[in-house]
Amino acid sequence: MKLNHNGVTEAKGFYACGRYTGLKNKRRDLAIVYSEVPAKFAGVFTTNRVKAAPVIRNISLREKGCDIQAIVINSGNANACTGAQGILNNQEMAETTAKVFNINANSVLTASTGVIGVQLPIKTIIEGIEKSHKFLSDDRQGAIDASAAIMTTDTVPKEVSAQFIIDDKVINIGGMAKGSGMIHPNMATMLTFITTDLNISRDLLQKALSSSTETSYNMISVDGDTSTNDMVCVLANGLAGNSEITEENSDYIKFKEVLDTINKELAMMIVKDGEGATKLLEVIVSGAKTDNDAKLMCKSILTSSLVKTAFFGEDANWGRIMCAIGYSGAELDPSTVSLRLQSRYGSIRLLENGVPLNFNEEIASEILKAYTIDIIVDLLDGEGQSKGWGCDMSYEYVRINGDYRS
């Protein structure tokens, strides 16, 4: 399977647009995705106790098992921590969208991203929706504009697509994501929307998505916890014409593999576009007692400010990695830990079974000049393994976040 960088209009029967309505300064801020027929809908949402209004509503639509025909997304305002008024504004956003398409409001998903705690300028949004839907298109431009309209501090739009064959039918899948601060879990910033013309049951679509997020988005998050607005939604409208996938057969597995690839690619794009990031860190833990122990170590390393700043400084200060492993909550015996750094410029062993090795600082420094750096942790404790991605922490991170609202 070859990945392309088309987006949400790649699959049959999906339209999109992205427009400037005035929520953000001179940039597109409203996106609509529309399917010409109702689509099966699966979603994964933030576990934060403080949930944005659109998250609360979408969860309820998923619980009701609603099919979905449109998604409306605004950037510039998260509609989170906005109380009862926020709930009403969000409902109005959905109802306006339903009205222009002449569909039921329960067929409309909503999403918002941006600053928390400010009421949506709902009139601007309503006017925007009423004007925008005329610009929907099922070609590349529609997807490009939509992926631009959902950006906040993102520096690049994020789109991925693929084709695969099931039942001799070409299946199309395409997605867009936004997120620049998901590396830290407390920004209201991670949104992914994936559309496909696959014919699949709702239960299996949800099952595939839930499992797929575990090894993609959840491995770039700080602690599995997500923000007030995070969501990953998949719409499957069935227009590819394959017979419905209703069992975990080889067709399901094929789809799941594609979905995993798409999600991992979008997750990587998010982490590469991490606020102020200058390096991509890949952590690979193996030989842990359990997969969960490996995951805990992996995330602990990726979320340590001290590890992140050391890589920004291109400093092989591996003691901080060990320290992060130690307080990760994972079961481990320090004397079984080996540690290695690796990049396109070479590989260097730093610790072997808990004993530090003498290493050449110059070689280490050369390796750390690369953009992508692998942090490889091996234990002799079992079969548990995990892989995750993160980025370094730079001056730019502080600048962006010291002054985000202005």
Place this chain on the structure above:
Amino acid sequence: MKLNHNGVTEAKGFYACGRYTGLKNKRRDLAIVYSEVPAKFAGVFTTNRVKAAPVIRNISLREKGCDIQAIVINSGNANACTGAQGILNNQEMAETTAKVFNINANSVLTASTGVIGVQLPIKTIIEGIEKSHKFLSDDRQGAIDASAAIMTTDTVPKEVSAQFIIDDKVINIGGMAKGSGMIHPNMATMLTFITTDLNISRDLLQKALSSSTETSYNMISVDGDTSTNDMVCVLANGLAGNSEITEENSDYIKFKEVLDTINKELAMMIVKDGEGATKLLEVIVSGAKTDNDAKLMCKSILTSSLVKTAFFGEDANWGRIMCAIGYSGAELDPSTVSLRLQSRYGSIRLLENGVPLNFNEEIASEILKAYTIDIIVDLLDGEGQSKGWGCDMSYEYVRINGDYRS
């Protein structure tokens, strides 16, 4: 009770020195604290699975119930992640100290702080110990030098002392601490040593210390987890002459109050000297379901990079505070949360029972110009409360940690 800023020689029979031996560049790097008689010893140590050699040894001395007569501390090297060689080096450090004082090695505590994963230059340390002990003094200078010798990235030494009366006897207590990165839990940096001439049983000394750390050092830590080297040790040599405290009577309570004050003061000094810190943040949570829920929220706010950078930017971006509350793991209903910021320049309400208030950005901006800022969270969920301290996150934090080893 009045606090003074004398240190570990304030109590009767305690001597100290701090010397340059060559571990650090042109700065004092070796401290010794000595009691002329064996002292009861209580200690609290890191919960990190990766424990530095001196931590492992001190825990074992505490478990054996050893009385302690000397503490030897080096800065510049943490002796953590150093395998069997590190254990041997640490033992040699203790034995050399025992030899010069003609005491048993089990009467000597050790501590190390600095970079992780590099073997101690043990010869330098041994020579240092052999030379240094002659410079011990029981006056102010000894304490000053010792408190300077345990610093790493600290910008100021940290000493606190007090007098109080028990049994008509004047009891003296004094302590020193080091730590500049304890705000983030994964630095090998938090050390506190307290000496007192109080006569008290070992069990009660330990009980008082364990309880006291909960509301002081553990409330400036990121997540209750501590580094590979963290320790708080109290020596009580009984030379004040009061009859031994063996019950939780009013004398015990009086001592406990003094110890709490000393620990809180040292903890505040650490957080104020946080790496790159420009502001002191005090978080006060009340009305939570339980004290533990309040604590979770408190720590989650204090450890959020996004909250910390917002305060560095003097930006009243309170949505990030709510977001941190939401993913803290605490039980809460967002609609019961009220939020207020306060400083010497005024007070401003931002959120009331989950509903955002319109607030004057200019007034908020004025309030945030202060050095000390209170973040006050009220819930209507119960009686749970907690208080904690942290600092903002600045460019300087990134600079210091991107280049710590050089």
